[in-house]
Amino acid sequence: xxxxxxxxxxxxxxxxxxxxxxxxxxxxxxxxxxxxxxxxxxxxxxxxxxxxxxxxxxxxxxxxxxxxxxxxxxxxxxxxxxxxxxxxxxxxxxxxxxxxxxxxxxxxxxxxxxxxxxxxxxxxxxxxxxxxxxxxxxxxxxxxxxxxxxxxxxxxxxxxxxxxxxxxxxxxxxxxxxxxxxxxxxxxxxxxxxxxxxxxxxxxxxxxxxxxxxxxxxxxxxxxxxxxxxxxxxxxxxxxxxxxxxxxxxxxxxxxxxxxxxxxxxxxxxxxxxxxxxxxxxxxxxxxxxxxxxxxxxxxxxxxxxxxxxxxxxxxxxxxxxxxxxxxxxxxxxxxxxxxxxxxxxxxxxxxxxxxxxxxxxxxxxxxxxxxxxxxxxxxxxxxxxxxxxxxxxxxxxxxxxxxxxxxxxxxxxxxxxxxxxxxxxxxxxxxxxxxxxxxxxxxxxxxxxxxxxxxxxxxxxxxxxxxxxxxxxxxxxxxxxxxxxxxxxxxxxxxxxxxxxxxxxxxxxxxxxxxxxxxxxxxxxxxxxxxxxxxxxxxxxxxxxxxxxxxxxxxxxxxxxxxxxxxxxxxxxxxxxxxxxxxxxxxxxxxxxxxxxxxxxxxxxxxxxxxxxxxxxxxxxxxxxxxxxxxxxxxxxxxxxxxxxxxxxxxxxx
Amino acid sequence: xxxxxxxxxxxxxxxxxxxxxxxxxxxxxxxxxxxxxxxxxxxxxxxxxxxxxxxxxxxxxxxxxxxxxxxxxxxxxxxxxxxxxxxxxxxxxxxxxxxxxxxxxxxxxxxxxxxxxxxxxxxxxxxxxxxxxxxxxxxxxxxxxxxxxxxxxxxxxxxxxxxxxxxxxxxxxxxxxxxxxxxxx
Numbered sequence: 001x002x003x004x005x006x007x008x009x010x011x012x013x014x015x016x017x018x019x020x021x022x023x024x025x026x027x028x029x030x031x032x033x034x035x036x037x038x039x040x041x042x043x044x045x046x047x048x049x050x051x052x053x054x055x056x057x058x059x060x061x062x063x064x065x066x067x068x069x070x071x072x073x074x075x076x077x078x079x080x081x082x083x084x085x086x087x088x089x090x091x092x093x094x095x096x097x098x099x100x101x102x103x104x105x106x107x108x109x110x111x112x113x114x115x116x117x118x119x120x121x122x123x124x125x126x127x128x129x130x131x132x133x134x135x136x137x138x139x140x141x142x143x144x145x146x147x148x149x150x151x152x153x154x155x156x157x158x159x160x161x162x163x164x165x166x167x168x169x170x171x172x173x174x175x176x177x178x179x180x181x182x183x184x185x186x187x188x189x190x191x192x193x194x195x196x197x198x199x200x201x202x203x204x205x206x207x208x209x210x211x212x213x214x215x216x217x218x219x220x221x222x223x224x225x226x227x228x229x230x231x232x233x234x235x236x237x238x239x240x241x242x243x244x245x246x247x248x249x250x251x252x253x254x255x256x257x258x259x260x261x262x263x264x265x266x267x268x269x270x271x272x273x274x275x276x277x278x279x280x281x282x283x284x285x286x287x288x289x290x291x292x293x294x295x296x297x298x299x300x301x302x303x304x305x306x307x308x309x310x311x312x313x314x315x316x317x318x319x320x321x322x323x324x325x326x327x328x329x330x331x332x333x334x335x336x337x338x339x340x341x342x343x344x345x346x347x348x349x350x351x352x353x354x355x356x357x358x359x360x361x362x363x364x365x366x367x368x369x370x371x372x373x374x375x376x377x378x379x380x381x382x383x384x385x386x387x388x389x390x391x392x393x394x395x396x397x398x399x400x401x402x403x404x405x406x407x408x409x410x411x412x413x414x415x416x417x418x419x420x421x422x423x424x425x426x427x428x429x430x431x432x433x434x435x436x437x438x439x440x441x442x443x444x445x446x447x448x449x450x451x452x453x454x455x456x457x458x459x460x461x462x463x464x465x466x467x468x469x470x471x472x473x474x475x476x477x478x479x480x481x482x483x484x485x486x487x488x489x490x491x492x493x494x495x496x497x498x499x500x501x502x503x504x505x506x507x508x509x510x511x512x513x514x515x516x517x518x519x520x521x522x523x524x525x526x527x528x529x530x531x532x533x534x535x536x537x538x539x540x541x542x543x544x545x546x547x548x549x550x551x552x553x554x555x556x557x558x559x560x561x562x563x564x565x566x567x568x569x570x571x572x573x574x575x576x577x578x579x580x581x582x583x584x585x586x587x588x589x590x591x592x593x594x595x596x597x598x599x600x601x602x603x604x605x606x607x608x609x610x611x612x613x614x615x616x617x618x619x620x621x622x623x624x625x626x627x628x629x630x631x632x633x634x635x636x637x638x639x640x641x642x643x644x645x646x647x648x649x650x651x652x653x654x655x
Numbered sequence: 656x657x658x659x660x661x662x663x664x665x666x667x668x669x670x671x672x673x674x675x676x677x678x679x680x681x682x683x684x685x686x687x688x689x690x691x692x693x694x695x696x697x698x699x700x701x702x703x704x705x706x707x708x709x710x711x712x713x714x715x716x717x718x719x720x721x722x723x724x725x726x727x728x729x730x731x732x733x734x735x736x737x738x739x740x741x742x743x744x745x746x747x748x749x750x751x752x753x754x755x756x757x758x759x760x761x762x763x764x765x766x767x768x769x770x771x772x773x774x775x776x777x778x779x780x781x782x783x784x785x786x787x788x789x790x791x792x793x794x795x796x797x798x799x800x801x802x803x804x805x806x807x808x809x810x811x812x813x814x815x816x817x818x819x820x821x822x823x824x825x826x827x828x829x830x831x832x833x834x835x836x837x838x839x840x
Contacts, residue, residue: 069697071687073680098679105698148711156755157708158699180710205700205760210687213694217687221785224680228787280713284678289787291676295713303711 003211004543010108015115019130033510034066037559039081053085062111064100065512069208070542071220074517076286080184082191086173089567096285097182102160106204117196125202135198142334143178159203165336166382168193172392181305185338211544232527234290241272254347255412255421302330317343341418346377417441433498435579448520450497454483470531495602506556558619568610663800675715675790681782703768707745720757721748723765
């Protein structure tokens with residue numbers, strides 16, 4: 001009997017219209033845990049670099065976390081992975097709500113979708129009953145609207161639906177996959193649309209077995225109470241109405257304008273009133289004692305949910321206020337658009353228009369008001385109409401398709417992906433490393449365990465460290481105690497800190513835990529529910545797998561290294577690992593490159609950022625090393641393939 | 656009067672639908688406690704409490720499994736509370752033929768809330784313990800009950816009354832005949 005997991009994947013071939021339930025190897029769980037880790041293994045094994053994003057051979061994988069559907073609170077974020085047409089790298093996305101646990105109760109740890117359907121279809125999974133059904137009646141429907149229609153059609157309010165909207169149907173690169181008021185962002189909806197899969201409706205009524213029942217349940221009951229009572233868990237922005245942090249420090253418009261004095265008490269009161277006058281309630285994801293989602297309903301408009309910084313992105317990009325975000329979020333949710341990248345694409349287009357690179361010919365009938373312009377562009381983008389067809393490829397590709405100097409306006413992407421609009425003064429080495437080398441594409445998916453800023457006095461630091469249980473090693477307490485200036489620490493310290501930050505995200509994304517109770521949240525206050533010490537215990541109690549801190553850490557390294565290998569095999573090299581040039585005003589190329597050298601070495605990667613054979617062997621990934629060698633990504637003498645790659649890039653830009 | 660009455664503890668779960676966040680931890684916990692052995696599996700479909708949820712219409716109703724019924728109701732009533740319309744089914748505790756709620760997924764066996772009072776009784780039901788939003792709260796009320804003897808006497812009195820009305824309607828002969836037939840079974 002398998003514990004904590006189902007031991008099966010569901011293979012769907014949309015070209016053939018077939019499905020198959022396949023047993024998995026328990027050894028694979030020990031090595032990759034689940035979620036993003038297991039998805040990475042599948043992508044490595046089955047999607048070679050010759051397979052392009054829009055090939056029928058590309059896979060779209062919904063991968064539940066190992067702890068989903070166990071009593072562990074806050075374990076509900078399902079990983080959605082594929083190859084992205086925007087970056088040509090592995091797309092990494094996560095979706096909260098109920099979908100992951102429901103998949104497991106239906107009997108599947110992963111749903112793997114290959115091929116392409118000739119017509120728009122939806123997938124209905126009810127335990128062992130799996131059907132690919134016609135979705136003509138759902139064409140053009142909104143994401144939550146689709147969920148609602150399918151629940152009615154299938155007569156069960158417990159069916160969980162993940163759907164794309166018009167954006168996904170039209171292969172917009174910023175398309176998300178939405179599930180109620182949860183959303184899988186960072187460019188996975190485009191592949192679901194390419195495969196002509198409108199939605200997946202899943203219902204499961206099977207048991208998930210627990211290896212050590214009473215011990216796990218009692219530990220989880222305690223965790224429920226701890227998480228509920230702790231200010232160090234959950235999205236504090238669900239309760240704290242002071243959002244000066246994003247508004248005064250992040251850049252507005254096309255990541256251009258800092259408004260350091262924007263926030264005021266008057267504004268806060270006004271926005272607070274707007275929120276509470278229109279908020280139905282705050283809701284939770286499955287089995288979580290925090291209620292981070294604010295559900296807003298305004299008269300005559302679509303009800304929508306948001307959390308965290310998601311309420312700011314549209315109005316900051318459009319130089320508007322919260323009421324504008326409330327106007328547009330409900331519409332964007334139904335279209336299925338990523339609320340982080342989409343506003344940036346639109347602000348980029350409007351800047352090009354202001355500067356005369358795009359004209360009235362490109363945008364006929366463009367309204368005067370910036371908010372109206374956002375609605376105008378959104379309609380164009382989701383339909384790929386006119387300029388919308390170009391913008392729908394994201395800032396990087398749009399800039400190159402537009403030409404005429406538009407490339408210079410693409411100043412906030414890394415690895416061709418839109419970054420958070422942050423423009424600061426002096427380089428922060430930890431952030432340099434995270435933005436440069438991260439492959440989850442957004443800093444929010446990399447930062448999070450070590451505090452962002454030092455505390456001013458030694459007394460405060462000592463107090464902080466006293467109750468700080470999360471660090472994997474006491475050296476992190478030492479780093480924190482001796483930390484005076486944000487940008488000043490040893491390179492070794494920065495490498496350790498970035499590695500720890502990254503580790504917790506990789507562990508969360510394999511177990512299915514939410515960053516708000518784990519990887520993302522420790523940086524603010526330190527009192528987070530999950531850490532490298534208690535997660536192995538919970539894994540052991542749920543699954544029976546022998547797990548300890550060191551073994552889990554090695555699993556993180558294995559998953560992280562495998563993803564590096566997938567992307568390295570697809571062409572990712574050192575030269576791509578650059579934060580936007582104006583992310584900081586003052587830069588020092590020499591210091592940055594030295595830091596990158598040290599970090600690569602620390603990670604066991606070569607000078608080009610490719611994992612060495614020694615590293616791969618140590619992690620039980622020798623077959624990966626052999627493949628990289630065969631393909632010339634690694635060479636026998638340990639040197640890299642940079643020269644070869646540079647030449648091919650050169651050829652592309654010449655052509 | 657006080658002589659023929661005794662105290663009885665009434666265990667209640669109070670539901671506040673405005674406080675429910677829709678996390679369904681109650682379903683998780685209930686299915687764990689009632690697994691055999693205890694906590695050995697999780698399956699909200701086996702839970703004796705379910706949260707009726709409709710995110711689009713902002714409806715969140717935790718309902719405990721109640722009586723088993725062999726017939727389905729019409730189920731077409733709709734209730735409006737605070738301007739929101741709820742289908743009748745969202746409040747209903749029954750395990751009935753027209754839906755899968757409150758039935759063991761494998762056997763179809765009806766599932767009824769036991770207030771976690773069996774084997775051994777918990778201090779308060781587990782769904783309440785796990786609910787961190789106070790959508791579910793536990794109350795113990797002491798209610799005066801009639802003593803057993805008085806209750807039995809009262810039951811007999813009610814029965815006599817019922818028989819009298821039968822006689823009145825059908826006549827003594829018919830009623831006697833019916834009793835005679837019953838006694839032969």
